[in-house]
Amino acid sequence: MNNESQHVPLATPVVISPAGGPRVGRHRLPAPPHALRGRAAVLAVAAGAAVSAASAGSVLDVAGTHSTEAGDIALLANGETVPATPAPSTSATASATPSLPEPVVITAMAAETENAQSTMLYAGTEINTQREIAEEQARRPKVAMPAFGSYTSPYAMRWGVMHAGVDIANSAGTEIYAATDGTVIDSGPAQGYGNWIRIMSDDGTMTVYGHMQSLDVSKGERVYAGQKIAGMGSLGFSTGSHLHFEVLVNGGKDHVDPALWLAQQGLGSPGTGSAGSTGMAGSTELSNTGSLGS
Incomplete structure (x- = not known):
């Protein structure tokens, strides 16, 4: 008991001037102990940091942030060290926003797949074109009437x-x-x-x-x-x-x-099926030695 009483600081007496007398020093209050002043400064700094973080649009959960900050302030007030906050995982992808859309990542495998698909499409188109040409040639007559008249x-x-x-x-x-x-x-x-x-x-x-x-x-x-x-x-x-x-x-x-x-060949007689025939009967080549049909 005697030892504990020796370490208790004595209270500073407050002097009150009598009524009507000079009130010198009434506006001054006794200075707080040094430890209390240190804790108040820490509380002020922590509170300012919390306000700054909130005004900067922190994406952390509001309730979680408040509870964390309150705990940190309490620890600082008691002179204890605040545990380090873990850094956000770089593997997690932040949610896309209109001002910051989610980036589109094209891997090498995706590019190779796209190239392969383009090649297959081109090959299919070429094969289809060749087939259409072959079908058209198959439908085309192999023998035609040389003229009409x-x-x-x-x-x-x-x-x-x-x-x-x-x-x-x-x-x-x-x-x-x-x-x-x-x-x-x-x-x-x-x-x-x-x-x-x-x-x-x-x-x-x-x-x-x-x-x-x-x-x-x-x-x-x-x-x-x-x-x-x-x-x-x-x-x-x-x-x-x-x-x-x-x-x-x-x-x-x-x-x-x-x-x-x-x-x-299934074409009938020459001159049949003509359109606009002039009926020029007798028009023929002259017979001559070494000429047509000789």
Whole structure:
């Protein structure tokens, strides 16, 4: 008991001046003990820090923040050390806001997957295009009527010589078509024909076209059945605008009747099914030694 009483500080007496007397020093209060002043300063600093954190828009939970700050202030008031607050985990992704949208991360695997999908799409499109081309070619006729007009001269002897083709008459410039798929082996001037075009098909059948006033294909060009190759005319040994048409088989060695050949292909007789036929009967090439059909 005696030891404890020796450590208790004595209270500072407060002097009260009598009424009407001078009140010197009444506004002054005794200074608090040094330890209490230190704790008050710590409380003020902690409270200021709490207010600053709240005004800065802290994303921490309000209730949790208040309880934590109250506990820290109490510890500081008692002179104890506040435990360190754990740093937020870097693995956790912060919630996206309108002002700070969540970033889109494209990994290498995602890029490779996208490239593979693009390649597959391109390959599928290319395959589909090739299939459409193949289907179109399959639907396309393999043999076509070379021209439309009046059938004016058959494959037969005429004026003592063989007329080795058929004549289809129509107005100058009437379209002339390739009778088969094939390669153009001649396109230009030729004796008796004026101009001619010769086409060798894939199966060794050669077709010949004569007297054209215009040519639309060149030697070495690949053509298809039904493709326009020339415009009808009357060049060479001819009495009027018409097409002289020949068919040779066995690699172009042997003539055959073009009318029969067209019928075998399901096309009917030359000149049938024409539109705007001029009926130019008698328009044919002249017979001459070394000319057509000789």
